[in-house]
Amino acid sequence: MALDSECFGTAAWSRASWVDEFDRVGVDRLVLVADEGAVVGYVVLLVPPVAEDPVDLTRIAVAPAERRTGIGAQLTTAALAAVPGRTVLLEVAEGNDHARRLYAVQGFVEISRRRGYYPGPQDALILSLEPKAGR
Template sequence: MIRPATEADVAVIVSIEAECFGAAAWSEQLVREHLAADHRIALIHDDVAYGVVSVLGDVADLDRIAVVPSVRRGGLARELLDVLVAESSAERMLLEVAADNEAAIGLYESFGFSTISTRKGYYPGGIDALIMELRGTLEP
């Protein structure tokens, strides 16, 4: 069940981060900051997935969406994205994704995101970042 993430979820989110992102995982302090910020929406699905979006005015930024590997490809990322988009109430949403992350790119494109720019060598190992955007009423 998707619900708002709270301070009580910090340890679980840190664990999800470590499992999904390894050395690039957010620190406990960064997770706490994201949960505490007024302009952010943080959601968690049981102990296996979470997402965070920052909303400033009419623009939302998808900061993070993570699903532990053992339950991927079951629709959890899409469910989280559905709720994050709906709750953002923004006119557009932006995100960055590694150009070699085919699964995430496929999800975002199926949701209506389009690539608007590329940041060359943005990620470790020289991997490009795709900047993707969803415009309009932000309903999936």
Template sequence: MSTPTSASGAGAVAFRDMTLDDVSAVNALEQRLFPADAWPLEMFLAELTQPETRRYVVAESGGAIVGYAGLMCIEPIADVQTIAVVPEFEGRGIGSALLTRLIDEARRRGAADVLLEVREDNPRAQQLYVRFGFEQIHIRRKYYRDGVDALIMRLQLAPSTEAPTTEAPTTEAGQA
């Protein structure tokens, strides 16, 4: 099921679950966006075969995938496995919308916390996570292949099932 964020024709972005048919395009983006740390194609395939603990979504515009994100959830912890938006589409709220979907999925699956790693040299991503309420809890030294540290961040989810949802902007204008 697609959820458009804007009705403005070719610029509209729709979100849907990632399928096996998307893996080739997502892998090409992964190689382009994270050349030093890119996942191999087989990893995406393996992730999609575990729907009981995983959820992956894509963002599309004009028939092309422009963003993707994935979550692993094994109660009581959810972990953002990956999140990416192509540079040409940054600043349109796609990253926020993808992260919102992952957090909502973590809540749906009963997670108490959402964890993630983010490169210490990626302030844009760090700012996105802080806006959503993530806090840095640890540093993994030289975590990435090129020697950059990873900041470990955590979002504690409200224990109540009546917790407010994390709504991201639904238009293309605005945040990450």
């Protein structure tokens, strides 16, 4: 929760939201954590039980001091490896250039946008990664 608050400020998930996420691990949630003596990053996936339904990458964060060290790429790669053969969707703020570059390297492409969704206003980009051989 502390890392979520540090990374997302007022948009951080509440304690009740985190409890719900962890209660659903093994049902329809997957939470991966980068731990280097303390939690320095995490990714949360919503994994529907029907294989044809897309997986949602609902949250990813890396501690500010650990950014641009490869932790985000490692978390994303591990998350995608955990859902082989599945379409994965995510949403990212148009102005989040670092995250957008990370997702582009992974093969995500923009499929839609929500205009003015984030403060500023800035658009929310909906990205998709379609399954391919070997993933």
